[in-house]
Amino acid sequence: DIVMTQSPDSLAVSLGERATINCKSSQSVLYTPLNRNYLAWFQQKPGQPPKLLIYWSSTRESGVPDRFSGSGSGTDFTLTISSLQAEDVAVYYCQQYSLAPFTFGPGTRVDIK
Amino acid sequence: EVRLVESGGGLVQPGRSLRLSCSASGFTFADHAVSWFRRAPGRGLEWVSFIRSRGRDGAIRYAASVEGRFTVSRDDSKSVSYLQMNSLKTEDTALYFCTRSKDPYDFIIDYWGQGTLVTVTS
Numbered sequence: 001d002i003v004m005t006q007s008p009d010s011l012a013v014s015l016g017e018r019a020t021i022n023c024k025s026s027q028s029v030l031y032t033p034l035n036r037n038y039l040a041w042f043q044q045k046p047g048q049p050p051k052l053l054i055y056w057s058s059t060r061e062s063g064v065p066d067r068f069s070g071s072g073s074g075t076d077f078t079l080t081i082s083s084l085q086a087e088d089v090a091v092y093y094c095q096q097y098s099l100a101p102f103t104f105g106p107g108t109r110v111d112i113k
Numbered sequence: 114e115v116r117l118v119e120s121g122g123g124l125v126q127p128g129r130s131l132r133l134s135c136s137a138s139g140f141t142f143a144d145h146a147v148s149w150f151r152r153a154p155g156r157g158l159e160w161v162s163f164i165r166s167r168g169r170d171g172a173i174r175y176a177a178s179v180e181g182r183f184t185v186s187r188d189d190s191k192s193v194s195y196l197q198m199n200s201l202k203t204e205d206t207a208l209y210f211c212t213r214s215k216d217p218y219d220f221i222i223d224y225w226g227q228g229t230l231v232t233v234t235s
Binding site for chain 2: 038040048049050051052055093095097100101102103104105106107
């Protein structure tokens, strides 16, 4: 199985400041023939199911604010919130869909400082 | 509006069976793969199973932890997916989610239901 890890476990950022979350996979999720990374990011707020933010490591889902961006390739990925808003308080998960079983990172909690 | 509503969860003894349902609305169910995930108490999200659309061969896969005990199916005429869970174990206790895959991709999850709770206990 591909093991996903995330860092940090949690972070607190001031409103309007940048938040950066890292995700690492135990093996590459890059499909070279298509030059696509099979990596998604989800946001989960209390009492709600996860919400898709980013797929193909950097493609923003429709309706997601452009302050959210994804980057990285192979085994190392980053989710950046460029200017944290109050409504961004949540837990963020990375997930690989390269190989079954499709595995998630343990999550990173983002709070307001 | 896309909606996925799970039902069928509850309290069950080890070794018994339960069938979960996922009722979909707001989109053409037949065109999308469906995946089931779960979150056990104190644990992370775990993929359980998926079933592709019939137009894309209807392939089915399971996580090793449920292979041989769980069966996923779909009834496109009713826009429903089922997860038949047999020989339940205490470690199957979890909140079970039904999800939709983003067309035309099979494994990018763009909508989740709210989940249905399964508790396996004697």
